[in-house]
Amino acid sequence: MVGIPNVGRALDRVVATAQNGLEVIRMGGLDTGTRPTPFRVEETAPMYRLRRYFPDDLNGGPPVLLIPPMMVSANVYDVTPHNGAVSILHGQGIDPWVVDFGSPDQEAGGMERTLADHIVAIDQIIDLMHEETGRDVHLVGYSQGGMFAYQAAAYRRSQQIASLTTFGSPVDVLAALPLGLPANIMAPLAEVFADNVFNRLNIPGWLARTGFQLLDPVKAARSRIDFLRQLHDRDALLPREDQRRFLEADGWVAWSGPAIAELLRQFVVHNRMVSGGFVIRDHLVTLAEITCPVLAFVGGADDIGQPAAVRGIRRAAPRADVYETMLPVGHFGLVVGSVSGAQSWPTTARWIQWHEGNGDKPEAIAPMAVTPQQSSGSGVSLASRVTHGIGAVADAGAGVSREMVAAAGSFRRTSQAVLRESVRTLPRLMRLGQIQPGTRISLGKLMSENAERAGRRELFLFEDRVLSHTEVNTRIDNVVRGLIQCGVRPGEHVGVMMETRPSALVAIAALSRLGAVVVPLPPSSDLATMLRLADVLVVVADPVSLDECVPHAERVLVLGGGDARSIPQADGDKVIDMEQIDPDRVEVPSWYRSDPGLASDLAFILFTGADGALQKWPISNHRWAMSAFGAASAASLTDNDTVYCLTPLHHASGLLTTLGATVVGGSRIALSSGIGPESFAREVYRYGITVVSYTWTMMRDIVRDTDLAITDHNPIRLFIGSGMPAGLWDDVVERFPDAGVIEFYATADGAAILANISGGKVGSVGRPLPETNRVRVAAWDVVEERFLLDPRGFVREAHVDEVGLLLAQTRQRNETGATVLRDVFGRHDRWETSGQLVRRDVDGDHWLVAGVHSVIKSSEGPVYPQPIISALSRHPDVDQVVVYPVGTPGSQLAVAVVSPRRTTHALTVSSLRVALAGLSAAERPHIVWAVDDIPVSHSYRPLPGSFRAQGLPKPSARVWYRDDTGRYRRLTRTVLAEKEWEMSSADAAAPNAARTS
Structure with a gap:
């Protein structure tokens, strides 16, 4: 029983x-007897239905929009009626609204939805809610819904948004992918899937x-x-x-394929949630423009929205007050379940009421700490994984194991980094090494290749506008047709005087595609001389430059200028408005062949010369390719980069290094609306700038602005350019500690191309780029201006730290350039002279000292301007420096002109002596002259011309001379009379200005 x-x-x-x-x-399932929380659909649109909960019991509380992820039903906020989000929020005096995107496979056109469609829908809903309630809206999003909330807030620049609350929403996606998947493997895979799978496949x-x-x-x-x-x-x-x-x-x-592809491309492959510069409906967006307060819920056991990825919001939105609260749950437990009912939603309600002024700050939240940009882990602890069953991993021997795993991981990451760089760089260098005189290579051809490979991806970013590779390539082809209609033919020298805008880049690329020779023209009073030297009859100009070109050019072709333009001068003969030419009606002649340029063909003519005789600088397609491929490899440029093209295109650094390297790297090109601290800070975040180009002192007013609205947490990783003074270089590195500087240098003939890649030696121009011409430093008699020979009669190579003449070995016999010398260091060798004196240190790095004709020949021996400029520029109170000679060769004086950084004129004799302490007495300037300001050229190079015309400065409290002991003392009329120095500078002008890059 x-x-x-x-x-x-x-x-x-x-x-x-x-x-x-x-x-x-x-x-x-089992019938629980529960019923959905009542709601009313306030608005229906093709993208969404907007629910408002408790329509019969509106509490007049702050409106909150809850946003679900793409793949999760909107009911996620009402899974359990008494413990769900909408019920708890309503019970705490809040007015909950939920956006229901529906299931795309059941909506008309749903499977064609893009990521941008969701953001624009949220933008519209915020307007609707604000109009209905008369109050700013609090956004709340779970997982990808939180990403939508961030993106929509950035898209609106926080207008009418009271606060943001997110749950397990990753921002720095590559910092910690789900399940610890390696970013360096998954990012390329994501790109493949975005481009080749989800463009034709949806996920049910x-x-x-x-x-x-x-x-x-x-x-x-x-x-x-x-x-x-x-x-x-x-x-x-x-x-x-x-x-x-x-x-x-x-x-x-279901997920729509286009939305997944866009998600992968923008926020996994390029990680633009944290870097900025993502695109929503042709608008550039950055989380840095979020200014409303943010609360991020972090799951201690969340292996999808991992803590390291979620905390990326702290760096991505530097202008927002960012808080966090950590919960011991996984991804789903953040919003559904007992913990969310007891902690997540009550905390969210108190957070909202706090910002409405209806309560104190919730005890469960704390300011989010600043995390390193390079995360060393996901942020999900081993204990959390074990506790929540995320990984059944034994914890025996954890200490030793972790050290071994860390060591193995470090080795793996290093190996992968080397492999990754090799995979990216070697094909470029191989292609560069294979270029022969008859190889077809040009700017236009490379841009055409990029359009075939990455047609829909962004290329030009300018004033919130985005142009894809395909759009730019189509515009180039249309301009080519316009040029043909205007009678331009291959080989013709055509000037280009345009501001650095998309139309300027298109014009240069179109001329390259046609096979013409591009002559970029700087704004200058020497325009007539430049046109004559370069044999230019036709100039392509924008409306801004038209009036300057008309008096000197035989014909002016006007291109660009935007919609609000009027060209009253256009007569169809002397001045032609190319925007009025219909490319579809142009008959393409039989002789036209796209991108005909060969490596040996002349591609560009630049101009060089500072305060001296103007000289033209011919550049072949091969020379341009050497700079472009070499710079792209040195800077490790990829399509993940957005290059801020600040340098003028008429400058070698802009044309060869910035534009050339960006095209080779397939990177995005961001063009500035103006160079200044305000526009720089705004556009760095909005465009997601990773690489900044510069020339000379261009960065001076930006990095030295005490109110520069840019934090240490910004996307910039590199500055590239040429001519930056050592003191400004120091300031750039100090202001942007996570960024490097690559200083490029090209000789005037383009034969030698050097780069300081490591950035470790401030002021050095480094070593030759791989696959570019080999260089050697020839021993040189500075006074007699001739080579020094060895016992065999060949030119002797300069010793370590000996000043000598830089030579570049030539490999192609029909290159344009400077004089080619033969049998220099040995029989049958061929070297091009650079006109530049350098010294090579023990490590093989090169340092510029002077142009051959800019050496100051004093009675004590030669004085080199560049070491003086470098030393004085590092003085904490010096802004800019120029050096010029006074007198006749053999008895010249070196005058250094300095401008102060501050109006207090804090320069002192003792501080000048300290700044020049690294130079011997004979190497220091004879005169130091403090002035209020030093003018700069269009490329931001300091100009000494106006000072040199004055000769010796008049004695004053701001002029010092070097005495016999090497110390500096105030220059007086008595001293001037005793030394019998001439005030005039009639003999001071150098016969030829040094040719520089």
């Missing part, structure tokens, strides 16, 4: 299991559910086993049944 009750209980258990199991099979809801479960298969299997084991106990299952059914069946909706 004892066994009968046990048998009865077993039988009851079997019957209950059968009954419950049948209900699950027939109905999809069942696959989204399966993918979510596969992220944590142990937990998913265990949940199902627990459900089956308790299938007989209905009372035990009912409290969790709504949550189980949501996860197992009801909670998942």
